[in-house]
Amino acid sequence: MNVALWVILGFFALVVVVLLYIMGIYNGLVQLKNRFQNAFAQIDVQLKRRYDLIPNLVETAKGYIKHERETLEAVTQARNLAANASAAAAANPGDPQAMQGLMGAEGALTGALGRLFAVAEAYPDLKANQNMMALQEELTSTENKVAFARQAYNDAVMNYNTRCQMFPHVIVASIANFQKAELFEIEQKEQREAPKVSFS
Numbered sequence: 001m002n003v004a005l006w007v008i009l010g011f012f013a014l015v016v017v018v019l020l021y022i023m024g025i026y027n028g029l030v031q032l033k034n035r036f037q038n039a040f041a042q043i044d045v046q047l048k049r050r051y052d053l054i055p056n057l058v059e060t061a062k063g064y065i066k067h068e069r070e071t072l073e074a075v076t077q078a079r080n081l082a083a084n085a086s087a088a089a090a091a092n093p094g095d096p097q098a099m100q101g102l103m104g105a106e107g108a109l110t111g112a113l114g115r116l117f118a119v120a121e122a123y124p125d126l127k128a129n130q131n132m133m134a135l136q137e138e139l140t141s142t143e144n145k146v147a148f149a150r151q152a153y154n155d156a157v158m159n160y161n162t163r164c165q166m167f168p169h170v171i172v173a174s175i176a177n178f179q180k181a182e183l184f185e186i187e188q189k190e191q192r193e194a195p196k197v198s199f200s
Contacts, residue, residue: 004090025172032163033094036156040093041182042149047086047106050142054079057135061116064126068119071112078112081105094181103185113139119195130179150184157181 058072065072085105089098117136120126161180164173172178 002119006057006082014197018020022172025169026176029160029163029169029173029176029178032156032160033178033181036153036160037093037132039149039153039156040090040184043146043153044090046146049080050146051079051083051086053135053139053142054109055117057139059074060129060132060135061120061126064123064129065119071119075109075112075116078105078109082109094160096180096182099182099184107186150186154183154185155191157183 017069054075058075061068062072082102082105085098085102089095092098119131126132163169164178164180
């Protein structure tokens with residue numbers, strides 16, 4: 001009788017230890033997921049700041065480069081597409097489709113801004129405009145903050161993805177439907193750098 005009782009108690013103790021271990025794995029995955037989602041929120045803040053600066057930049061340039069309407073419209077359109085893609089990614093950080101959409105939209109926006117700055121170089125009055133210089137400086141500063149936030153996000157995603165792939169975490173991740181998160185990478189070299197313009 002005593003042996004049977006000890007076997008039953010031992011079995012229940014083992015079940016409790018296993019359940020606590022599984023609960024620890026699950027909670028760790030939740031913590032890592034929350035960490036990369038919070039890291040994306042920091043990117044989102046900087047992207048919104050960037051999107052808010054662009055209409056002012058376009059308005060300032062509009063007074064000087066009236067004949068470059070196509071370029072100004074391209075920047076505005078790229079900004080709107082990027083803002084929509086950012087909102088979709090913010091709703092579900094790490095989602096592969098949303099992150100791919102954001103990366104593509106950000107690439108198009110960076111290209112459009114580069115074309116705007118190239119056109120602006122041909123207009124000495126615009127280059128000397130204090131408002132344009134201040135906006136360009138703020139945009140460059142924001143681009144740098146986006147780069148730092150992107151690095152923190154990618155580090156958090158890498159930790160999360162690695163943990164989801166490790167044994168026995170992979171079993172819990174699969175059962176609890178923890179999906180692989182997508183990195184926020186900039187693929188083209190010109191997109192990795194903030195648009196550089198000298199208004200001096």
